[in-house]
Amino acid sequence: xxxxxxxxxxxxxxxxxxxxxTCQASQDIRSYLNWYQHKAGKAPRLxxxxxxxxxxxxxxKFSGSGSGTHFTLTISSLQPEDTATYYCxxxxxxxxxxGQGTRLEIK
Amino acid sequence: ExxxxxxxxxLVQPGGSLRLSCEASGFTFINYAMTWVRQAPGKGLEWLCxxxxxxxxAYYADSVKGRFTISRDNSKNxxxxxxxxxxxxxxxxxxxxxxxxxxxxxxxxxxGTQVTVSS
Numbered sequence: 001x002x003x004x005x006x007x008x009x010x011x012x013x014x015x016x017x018x019x020x021x022t023c024q025a026s027q028d029i030r031s032y033l034n035w036y037q038h039k040a041g042k043a044p045r046l047x048x049x050x051x052x053x054x055x056x057x058x059x060x061k062f063s064g065s066g067s068g069t070h071f072t073l074t075i076s077s078l079q080p081e082d083t084a085t086y087y088c089x090x091x092x093x094x095x096x097x098x099g100q101g102t103r104l105e106i107k
Numbered sequence: 108e109x110x111x112x113x114x115x116x117x118l119v120q121p122g123g124s125l126r127l128s129c130e131a132s133g134f135t136f137i138n139y140a141m142t143w144v145r146q147a148p149g150k151g152l153e154w155l156c157x158x159x160x161x162x163x164x165a166y167y168a169d170s171v172k173g174r175f176t177i178s179r180d181n182s183k184n185x186x187x188x189x190x191x192x193x194x195x196x197x198x199x200x201x202x203x204x205x206x207x208x209x210x211x212x213x214x215x216x217x218x219g220t221q222v223t224v225s226s
Contacts, residue, residue: 044152
């Protein structure tokens with residue numbers, strides 16, 4: 001199975017800051033990587049697909065990059081509503097796998 | 108507007124069975140692969156299984172292979188998850204989601220249905 005490792009496990013940032021979350025794949029997944037935002041009690045929301053493509057309706061403050069085994073999600077101009085857990089997910093190989101999640105808190 | 112509505116969750120004893128449903132609307136159901144994902148208490152998202160739209164080919168995570176069966180009725184626009192031999196560790200919020208046509212990402216999700224396995 002392809003293991004997805006995110007870092008950090010959690011982070012705290014201030015309004016207006018920019019943060020970067022990293023996702024490392026245990027093997028080459030080319031650009032088959034997605035990012036989701038998940039708020040407690042709500043449905044997960046697709047932010048980025050194919051490593052760097054912004055999903056329709058998602059603000060441009062979210063951006064993704066990377067290929068192969070190393071990927072990043074950057075969130076700029078943080079607002080309180082960005083408080084959530086963020087997950088990467090690969091689809092190069094079955095079974096599909098998620099990272100363990102990164103909990104983002106806005107101070 | 109795409110809508111996915113899960114149902115069928117509840118409390119079940121270890122070793123028991125449950126069938127979840129996901130009613131879809133707002134898109135041409137047969138054209139899209141569908142998936143189930145769960146979140147156990149205090150844990151992250153876990154992908155469980157996926158079924159293609161018209162040929163019904165299915166894929167499973169090792170954690171549920173042989174116990175869970177994903178299926179769909181395209182005439183009813185409904186996705187199912189038959190869960191047998193349930194374990195305490197299957198306790199989770201179960202989500203259904205629709206896969207994008209052009210990528211392996213899930214662009215629409217339901218709100219989830221809670222499954223609790225306890226004696």
